[in-house]
Amino acid sequence: MVRLGLGRDGCVLAFGGGATLDLAGFLAATYARGVPWVALPTTLLSMVDAAIGGKTAVNTPHGKNLVGAFHQPSSVLCDVGYLATLPDREVRSGLAEVAKTALLEGEERLSWVEENARRLTGRDPEALEEGVLFCVAYKAGIVEADELETGRRRILNLGHTLGHGIEAASGYALRHGEAVALGLIAEARLAELEGVAEAGFAQRVEALVEALGLPVRLPPDVTPRGVVPYLSRDKKTEAGRPRFVLLEAAGRVHDERGIPVPDTRVVEALERLAG
Ligand SMILES: NC(=O)c1ccc[n+]([C@@H]2O[C@H](COP(=O)([O-])OP(=O)(O)OC[C@H]3O[C@@H](n4cnc5c(N)ncnc54)[C@H](O)[C@@H]3O)[C@@H](O)[C@H]2O)c1
């Protein structure tokens, strides 16, 4: 950008998936102390998640997203037409975030995703557009109220506390959405074990994840116990202990700040994903 002579009146156009958006957004946040940027997401995951909310970051060998900035894009342009060339595995990875949003939003949305799972995995453009629209609207609403994640925005971490641990424990062999899908199941199980959700909730989440063509079991080289050390490395910890955002049911968050849970319970919940 320096060589190109970009001035403070310039603008960064970020065209690509979440990885590209994270990097380009971070460059825009830091170059000349900040220039505007526009997000043009081309993967489903980046349309429903990475492009919205203004979190930008670069990865370092010490961990994901440790170096980053909040910098809102001036606009976000989502065109599901780009998804025509996206590999199936990437489409499904994005659908995990769609499932997360539906779980957070409530029963009506969750039923819609359950009923339309086949259209979504078959990349029916109308279904994908509806999914993108409701995810963007939901996330934008939460972020608007709590841009810097001091409160309510934390609920967007649903499935991610364990998901990030699973992703790291797999050596990043899993796609982000695949790890989140597993995280959603295990956190639903955790909610059952904590007496927060009714029995059967984890089964419903698992059936949804499966219908969306996402994994419901850990890869063979990842054990429930093996995930635990990665949880305390997550930056969203307080005093080194992760806090879990748990659902009582679709659309009903138990405690928006998240609750701490003993490691033994966490392992028990992760057992749900074993073998
Ligand atoms: N900033 C945030 O709030 C936020 C939120 C979620 C995820 N992320 C980050 O986003 C990244 C994951 O994003 P992603 O899932 O989009 O992955 P990605 O950016 O790695 O893209 C996945 C693959 O798809 C290819 N691709 C992109 N668009 C394509 C298209 N239209 N057709 C064919 N191929 C295409 C890419 O070249 C890449 O190989 C992670 O690094 C994650 O940390 C950030």
Ligand SMILES: [Zn+2]
């Ligand atoms: Zn995510």
